[in-house]
Amino acid sequence: MKRVTLALTLALAPVLASVGAQAETLKTVKDRGMLACGVSQGLPGFSNPDDKGNWTGLDVDVCRAIAAAIFNDPTKIKFVPLSAKDRFTALQSGEVDVLSRNTTWTLSRDTSLGANFAGITYYDGQGFMVKKALKVNSALELNSASVCVQTGTTTEQNLADYFKANKMKYEVIAFAGADETVKAYESGRCDVFTTDVSGLYAERLKLSNPADHVVLPEVISKEPLGPMVRHGDDQWFDIVKWTLFGLITAEEMGVTQANVDEMAKSDKPDFKRAFGTDGNLGEQLGLTKDWFSRIVKAVGNYGEMYDRNVGAGSKLQIARGLNQLWNKGGLQYAPPIR
Amino acid sequence: MLGGKAGWNGIILQILFVAVLVWVGYEIIANARSNLAAQRITSGFGFLNNTAGFDVNQALISYSGSDSYSRVLIVGVLNTLLVSVIGIVLATILGFLVALGRLSPNALLSRVSGAYVELIRNLPLLFQILFWYLAVLAALPGPRQSISLFSTFFLNNRGFIVPRAVEEPGLMPFLIALGVAIVASIGLRFYARRELFVRGHAMRIWPYVLGMLIGLPLIAMLVFGAPIAWEVPVLKGFNFAGGSRIIPELVALTLALTMYTASFIAEVVRAGILSVHKGQMEAGLSLGLSRGTVLRLIVVPQALRVILPPLTNQYLNLTKNSSLAVAIGYPDLVSVFAGTTMSQTGQAIEIIGITMGVYLALSLITSALMSFYSWRLGKRLGA
Numbered sequence: 001m002k003r004v005t006l007a008l009t010l011a012l013a014p015v016l017a018s019v020g021a022q023a024e025t026l027k028t029v030k031d032r033g034m035l036a037c038g039v040s041q042g043l044p045g046f047s048n049p050d051d052k053g054n055w056t057g058l059d060v061d062v063c064r065a066i067a068a069a070i071f072n073d074p075t076k077i078k079f080v081p082l083s084a085k086d087r088f089t090a091l092q093s094g095e096v097d098v099l100s101r102n103t104t105w106t107l108s109r110d111t112s113l114g115a116n117f118a119g120i121t122y123y124d125g126q127g128f129m130v131k132k133a134l135k136v137n138s139a140l141e142l143n144s145a146s147v148c149v150q151t152g153t154t155t156e157q158n159l160a161d162y163f164k165a166n167k168m169k170y171e172v173i174a175f176a177g178a179d180e181t182v183k184a185y186e187s188g189r190c191d192v193f194t195t196d197v198s199g200l201y202a203e204r205l206k207l208s209n210p211a212d213h214v215v216l217p218e219v220i221s222k223e224p225l226g227p228m229v230r231h232g233d234d235q236w237f238d239i240v241k242w243t244l245f246g247l248i249t250a251e252e253m254g255v256t257q258a259n260v261d262e263m264a265k266s267d268k269p270d271f272k273r274a275f276g277t278d279g280n281l282g283e284q285l286g287l288t289k290d291w292f293s294r295i296v297k298a299v300g301n302y303g304e305m306y307d308r309n310v311g312a313g314s315k316l317q318i319a320r321g322l323n324q325l326w327n328k329g330g331l332q333y334a335p336p337i338r
Numbered sequence: 339m340l341g342g343k344a345g346w347n348g349i350i351l352q353i354l355f356v357a358v359l360v361w362v363g364y365e366i367i368a369n370a371r372s373n374l375a376a377q378r379i380t381s382g383f384g385f386l387n388n389t390a391g392f393d394v395n396q397a398l399i400s401y402s403g404s405d406s407y408s409r410v411l412i413v414g415v416l417n418t419l420l421v422s423v424i425g426i427v428l429a430t431i432l433g434f435l436v437a438l439g440r441l442s443p444n445a446l447l448s449r450v451s452g453a454y455v456e457l458i459r460n461l462p463l464l465f466q467i468l469f470w471y472l473a474v475l476a477a478l479p480g481p482r483q484s485i486s487l488f489s490t491f492f493l494n495n496r497g498f499i500v501p502r503a504v505e506e507p508g509l510m511p512f513l514i515a516l517g518v519a520i521v522a523s524i525g526l527r528f529y530a531r532r533e534l535f536v537r538g539h540a541m542r543i544w545p546y547v548l549g550m551l552i553g554l555p556l557i558a559m560l561v562f563g564a565p566i567a568w569e570v571p572v573l574k575g576f577n578f579a580g581g582s583r584i585i586p587e588l589v590a591l592t593l594a595l596t597m598y599t600a601s602f603i604a605e606v607v608r609a610g611i612l613s614v615h616k617g618q619m620e621a622g623l624s625l626g627l628s629r630g631t632v633l634r635l636i637v638v639p640q641a642l643r644v645i646l647p648p649l650t651n652q653y654l655n656l657t658k659n660s661s662l663a664v665a666i667g668y669p670d671l672v673s674v675f676a677g678t679t680m681s682q683t684g685q686a687i688e689i690i691g692i693t694m695g696v697y698l699a700l701s702l703i704t705s706a707l708m709s710f711y712s713w714r715l716g717k718r719l720g721a
Contacts, residue, residue, distance in 0.1 A: 085681040092379060092686075113684045114379035134576075144575035146496055151664070151677045156392035160403040171496075171577065172393045173587070173667040174678060180468075180665060187475040188495045189586065191576050231378050 025097055025229070025236035026286050029070060034078045037063035038096035041081045043178065044202040045310040045318075046102045046122075055079050058309040059100040061299045062121055062227055065243050066098060068298030069291045083176065084153050088113050091228055098240055099228040102196065104154045113228075118240040120226045122310075123322035123331055125219035126158045127197040129204065132214050134191060139218035143168040148190035150174070150181045155195055158221040182206055196223045201316045235286050242285055245334035246292050249274065250301035252325060252334070257300035264293050274337045281337060292337070302332065370687065385683045386411070392678055394669045396585055407679050414671035415696055421588060421670065422657040422700070425595040429656060430649075432596060433603025438633070440608055451604070459601035464662050466598055471590035471666040478586070481577055490570055492578060495586065501568040502582040508558070512565035515558035519550040587668035591660065599656045603649060610645035611637055642715055650708040654701045661697075671696060 029035050039047035039059055047057040055077075064074035080096050091099045092114055103109075104124075105117040128147075130136050139162070149155050151174040163170045173190055175181040182203050185193040195203070197219060204210045227244070229237050250256075253271065255263045264275045272278035276289030283289060299305055306323060307313040324330025374381045386408040393403050398416040401409055439451035458466075475495050479485065484494040492499040523546075530541040559565065571581030614637050622632030663670035664677055676693045680686055 085677055088681070088684050089686045092377065108682075109684070111378075112380035114374070114377035142576075144577045144579065146577060148667075151673060151681070153681070156678055157403075157682070160391055160393050164403065170393075171395045173395055173585075174669065174673060175667040176664040176673070176677060180667070183472065184475070184667060187472060188478075188480050189475050232376070 025233045026070070026239065029097055033071075034076050035063060035067045035070065035098070036078045036080060036096045037066075038080050038082050038087055038090050038099040038101050039063070040101050041083060041178065043102060043199060044205055045198060045314060045316045046202065047079075047081075047100070049079075049081075056309065058122060058305060059102060059225075059227070061305045061309065062100045062244065062247075063098060065247060065295045065299050066240060068294045069239065069243055069246075069287050072288075072294050074298035084150060085176070088115065088228075091115055091230060094230070097229070097236070102199070102225045103228060104196075104223045105226055106154060109228075114231045115228045116231060116237055117226045117228055118237060119244040120224040120331075121244060122198065122225040124196040124198050124223040124225050126155055126194060126221040126223055127200055127219050128216045129185075129193045129200045129213050130191060130216060132212050136216070139216045139220065140166060140168075142170065142192060144170065145191040146171040146173065146189065147192045147194055148173050148175065148181050148185040149194055150178050151176055153195070154221070154223065159194055162220045178203065179206075196225070198310060198316070198318060201310075201318055205315055239285055239287065242337075243295060245337070246274075246295050247299070247302040247305065248325070248332050248334035249337055250292070250296045251303040251332075252327070255296050255301055256304060257296060260293050260296045270336075270338070374687075380683075380685060381688065382685075383688055385685055385688070388683070390679065390682075392682070394674055395667075396588065396669055407675075407683070410679055411671075411675050411692065414669065414674040417669050417674075418657070418660055418663075418671040418696075419700070421591055421595065421660050421663065421668070424592050425599065425656050425660065426653050428592070428596040429599040429603055429652070432600035433652075434607055436600060436604035437607035437611065440604065441611060455601045455604050457601075458597055459605075463594065463598050463659055464665060467591060467594040467662055467666055470594045471587065474586055474590050474593075481573060484573070484578075490568075492571060492581075496577055496583070497586050498584045498589070499571045499578045499581050500584070501570045502580065503566040504569050506564050506567050508563040509565040511558040511562040512555050515554040516551075519554040522550055523547040585668075587663070587666050590666055591663050591668050595656055595659060598659075599652050602652050602655075606648045606652065607641070607645055609648075610641035610643075613644045614640045639715070639718075643712070646708060646712045646715070650705055653704050653708065657700050657704065658697060 037060075039055065039057075042048050043057070045057055047055060047059040049055050060079070063077050063079075067077045068074040070076075080090065082090050082096075082099075082101060087099055087101050087103065088109075090096050098118075099115070100121075102122070102124075103117075105120065109115075110117055128139050128142065130142075136142065142163075147159060147170050149159060149172055156172065156174060159170075159172065173184060175184060178195075178199075182193065184190060186207055193200070193203070197215065200215050204213055204215070207213060227240055229240050253263070253274070263271060264277070266272070266275075269278070273281060274292045276282050276292065280289055282291035285291065288294075300308070303325075306320065310316045310318045311320060320330060322331045324332065326333040371381070387406050389404055390407050390410045391403050394401060394410070394413055396417060397413045398420060399409075399412060401413050436451045436454055439447045440455065442448050442451075478493065478495040481494045481496055484492040484499075486492050490501055526543050526546060530543045533539045533541055569580045571578040571583075573579075611633075618636055618640070619629075619632055622636045623629065627635075660670055661672040664673040667673070671693060676689055680689045683689070
C-alpha cells in the first residue's frame with residue numbers, strides 16, 4: 001500500500017499546486033540554494049549512491065554540471081531517487097527540477113507528460129542477457145523463454161514487439177524494482193533479463209558471478225536517454241540543454257578538467273566566446289559569463305564523464321560506440337556556442 | 339445541535355455543509371483540469387481504448403499485447419480477485435484451525451499454535467512475501483530438471499504445470515447428469531430435514547446422495563463417452579508447452595497472504611470462542627456430546643456474532659495487502675494498471691483514481707456480503 005500512497009501524493013500534487021510557481025525554475029533553484037535532481041534508485045554507471053550516500057554516474061554528472069553552472073558548486077544538489085514509474089509524476093509535481101534518470105526519449109513522453117527532453121546524454125538500445133550455460137548465441141533462439149523485466153519502462157513494449165515480429169512465444173515477469181528483477185533472474189525464474197544494454201552491463205556487476213552471464217549481440221530498439229524538464233519554462237529548458245551542449249563542445253575543443261584554466265586564456269575567437277572573455281553568452285542563458293569553465297571544472301568534458309562512469313575508466317567498460325563525437329564516427333554533436 | 343433532533347436550524351446547517359463539500363470538490367477538479375491543461379499534460383479517459391502493447395504472464399481472460407488498456411484493467415482486477423478469494427478462503431480455514439488448536443487442552447498443539455501466531459503476525463508482510471518467493475524459487479529446479487509426477491505433473495521454478503482439460507463431446511451429458519444428481523440430493527436433504535423436525539424420524543441419506551452423485555455422471559460417461567480429454571505438458575525449448583501452469587508468483591503471494599492473515603484471524607476466532615460462556619461447553623459435554631460437536635453446534639454459532647466484524651476487517655486487509663504483489667512480479671491490478679499502464683500513458687490522476695475506485699468497490703462489496711451474512715446469522719440465532 002505504501003507505493004499506492006506515494007503515487008497518490010504525487011498524483012495529487014498537480015491538483016493542488018498553482019500554475020504560477022512553475023514558471024521560474026532558475027529563481028526557485030537559486031532561492032532554495034539547491035538543485036533538486038531526480039535520479040534512479042541505483043544503477044551503476046548512471047546514478048548510483050555509494051555506502052556514504054555520495055552519488056556518482058553519467059546522469060548524476062549532468063546534474064552536477066547544471067549545479068556548477070548555477071552555483072559554481074557541483075555539490076549543491078538534492079538527489080531524489082525515483083522508481084521508473086514515479087519519475088514523471090515527480091517532475092510534473094515540481095518535486096524535482098530536472099529528471100536525469102536514464103529516460104528514453106519518445107514521442108508520447110515528449111507530448112503527453114507536460115515535459116521536454118533537453119537532449120541526449122547516452123545513445124542506448126535494448127538488449128538481452130542470458131546465462132552462458134544455456135548456450136544461446138542470438139536473441140532469435142529465445143522462443144518460449146521466460147523473460148524478467150522491470151515495469152514502468154519502454155522495455156515491456158519493445159519486448160512484446162520483438163517477440164511478436166519474430167513469431168516467438170515468451171512469458172514476461174514484470175517487477176517493480178531493478179533489484180528484484182535481477183534477483184529473480186539470478187534465481188532461475190527467468191531465462192532472460194532484458195533492459196537497455198548499458199543497464200545490462202551495469203546490473204551484471206550485481207550478480208554473484210558476472211562471468212557466467214552474456215549479453216546477446218542483438219539490440220532491438222533505439223533508446224536515446226536524456227534529461228527532462230517541465231513545460232512552460234523555456235529559460236530553464238535552455239540552461240539544461242546548453243549545459244549538455246557545453247559538455248560535448250568541451251570535448252570537441254579539447255578542454256578537459258585538467259587544462260581548463262590554461263585553455264580559458266586562449267586567444268581563439270570560439271574559445272573566447274565559450275569562456276566568456278568575449279561577449280556575454282552565459283548571461284543570455286541567465287547564468288554567468290564563466291558558465292562554461294565552471295561546468296568543465298566541476299565534471300570535465302563529456303568524454304571524461306563517459307570514461308569515468310561507463311567507459312574504459314569504469315567497471316562497466318562499455319565502448320564509446322554511438323556515443324563517440326560526430327567527427328570520430330559517433331552521434332554526439334552540439335550546436336555551436338556563438 | 340449536534341446529535342439532537344434536526345430542526346430547521348439543523349437542516350439548514352446540513353444543506354450548507356453539503357454545499358461546501360460540493361464546492362470544494364468542484365474547485366479541486368476545476369483547478370486540476372486547468373493546471374493539467376496549462377502544463378499540457380494529457381488528461382481524460384480516452385487512453386483506455388488505446389493499444390496496451392505489453393504482455394502479462396497470467397490472464398484469466400484471453401489477453402494479448404494488441405488488446406486495449408481497458409482489457410489490462412480487467413486482467414489486473416481479476417488477478418487481484420483471484421489471489422484475494424483464494425487467500426480469504428484458505429486464511430479462514432487455517433485461522434479457525436489455529437484458533438481451535440490454541441484452545442485445545444493438548445499442550446503441544448496449543449503451544450505450537452501460539453508460537454505460529456506470535457511468529458507470523460509480528461513479521462512484516464512484504465518480508466514474508468519475498469521470503470516465500472525467493473525460498474520457493476531457490477528450492478525448485480529449472481525446467482529441464484523438473485520434478486515430475488507420472489510424467490504428467492511437473493514442478494520447477496517456472497511453476498506447477500498440470501494437464502489441461504480439453505472439452506470432448508461427452509461433456510454436456512456429463513454436466514446434465516451431475517446437475518440432476520445435485521438437484522435430487524438437495525431435494526432429498528430437504529425431505530430428510532422435514533422428516534426429522536416434523537416426525538422426529540432421523541434418515542440416513544448420505545449413501546443415496548453419494549450413489550447419485552457418482553452413479554449418474556458415470557452412466558452418462560458410459561453412454562456418451564468421456565467428458566474431457568487431458569492435454570499433457572511436454573518440455574519444448576526453454577519451457578513446457580501445453581497444459582496449464584500455476585505461476586510461482588501466485589503461489590508465493592497466496593502462501594504469504596494466507597499465513598499472515600490466518601495469524602490474525604486465529605486471534606479473532608479465539609477471542610470469539612472465549613466470549614461464549616464456558617457453561618455452554620460444560621452443558622454440552624454433560625449432555626454426552628463430543629467436544630467437536632459442542633464446538634460446531636453450540637459454541638461456534640454463538641461466537642460467530644463476535645467474530646464476524648473483525649473477520650471482515652481481516653478480509654479487507656488481505657485484499658488490500660495483495661497490492662504488495664508488485665514486489666514479486668505477480669500481475670495484479672497495481673502492477674499491470676497502476677504500474678505499467680501508468681508509466682506508459684503518464685496519466686497518473688486518472689489511473690490512481692480508477693485503482694482506488696476498484697479497491698473501494700471490492701472492500702464495500704466484501705463488507706456488504708459479510709453484513710448480509712451477519713444479519714442472517716442474527717435472525718437465525720433469534721437476536
